[in-house]
Amino acid sequence: MLLGDLRYQVPARSYSVANAPRPDGQISLLVTRVPNGPTSSWVHEQLAVDSPVVLSGPYGTFVPDPQRTGPVLLLAAGSGLAPARALAEALLDAPHPRLVTLFFSARSGADAIDHTRWLDWENTRSGFRYLLTLTRDAHAPWHQWIPDLLPTALGHLTGWEVFVSGPPRFVTGCAKIAERLGAERAAVHTEEFFTEPQPWTGHPPVVTEGSVGR
Ligand SMILES: Cc1cc2nc3c(=O)[nH]c(=O)nc-3n(C[C@H](O)[C@H](O)[C@H](O)COP(=O)(O)OP(=O)(O)OC[C@H]3O[C@@H](n4cnc5c(N)ncnc54)[C@H](O)[C@@H]3O)c2cc1C
Incomplete structure (x- = not known):
């Protein structure tokens, strides 16, 4: 997903969804604090519980092949x-x-x-x-x-x-x-991680507002 703030004051960055799809649609992200990194520092230092955020996606193809059954x-x-x-x-x-x-x-x-x-x-x-x-x-x-x-x-x-x-x-x-x-x-x-991916999909991104829970 691309995560950013409502006022676009930090650059939107990619974060992988860290949970399987849930019936309530809640997602977990796991964000490492990168010293002097604008977006990860914003997440760790400024983002409060229940704050709205901007999320777009999901993007990518890091998913299992449904034809495969092996380990x-x-x-x-x-x-x-x-x-x-x-x-x-x-x-x-x-x-x-x-x-x-x-x-x-x-x-x-x-x-x-x-x-x-x-x-x-x-x-x-x-x-x-x-x-x-x-x-x-x-x-x-x-x-x-x-x-x-x-x-x-x-x-x-x-x-x-x-x-x-x-x-x-x-x-x-x-x-x-x-x-x-x-x-x-x-x-x-x-x-x-650490390098922004090239365009992943021809579909336009779905932009939603989420909020932060801990
Ligand atoms: C497809 C994809 C998925 C990603 N998923 C995650 C995720 O689930 N969790 C997550 O924490 N990050 C993830 N990242 C990295 C994330 O998008 C940001 O790059 C990171 O949070 C740093 O952003 P920043 O604005 O704080 O600092 P930036 O200014 O973007 O980065 C500062 C420096 O830190 C390096 N860096 C970036 N990420 C890390 C990291 N995780 N650990 C150590 N050094 C880093 C960068 O290469 C750069 O040199 C992902 C990146 C990609 C491309």
């Missing part, structure tokens, strides 16, 4: 967790749930967003697996980069559908290794 691998770094969370929810709640593995890369335990939720899901939702690497914590069981860990952690990815989201270098590295491990190119979906 799904979600590779996410940092706020790249947002679309992975939406996908995990949607895939596990689907009428024909697919096996879902979430492999999340955070810098430290403090950055491991939703850690307790994922541990809980591993125990309560069949078909869900959670792997975590803490890239700046040398004492963590896994602290390497996901592209280096994938061959030992997952092995072959033939028949898997793979979704990679996060910073561009992470996305490129993961996509390359996923293909090398056997994932079909058409089954590897990527969502790079």
Whole structure:
């Protein structure tokens, strides 16, 4: 979605929807505070509960292929967790749930967003697996980069559908290794943050006013 303020005082930026569609239409966004970044700072420092905002979208094609039924691998770094969370929810709640593995890369335990939720899901939702690497914590069981860990952690990815989201270098590295491990190119979906995407769709955007809840 593109998020901005009613007076257009901050630049509208892209944020991935972080939840599966809900009957009440509510959406969650997961916004990382970027130092001196105008829009993320506005969200963290000025946006109050119940404030109206301008949202347009959704845009993009980071969605599962309805023809595929095989296991799904979600590779996410940092706020790249947002679309992975939406996908995990949607895939596990689907009428024909697919096996879902979430492999999340955070810098430290403090950055491991939703850690307790994922541990809980591993125990309560069949078909869900959670792997975590803490890239700046040398004492963590896994602290390497996901592209280096994938061959030992997952092995072959033939028949898997793979979704990679996060910073561009992470996305490129993961996509390359996923293909090398056997994932079909058409089954590897990527969502790079930090660079605004090119026009996604020929349809005009739907602009709605939403409000902020916490
Ligand atoms: C398709 C897409 C989806 C996105 N989804 C999300 C999301 O769900 N959550 C989210 O927090 N951001 C997301 N982003 C990034 C977001 O659109 C903004 O770029 C970000 O919030 C920074 O905006 P800003 O105006 O505060 O700072 P800017 O002035 O735009 O950015 C300042 C600097 O921070 C870098 N940067 C941008 N985003 C991040 C980040 N998340 N972490 C570290 N450095 C960053 C930029 O490359 C730039 O160098 C997404 C971007 C794209 C293209």
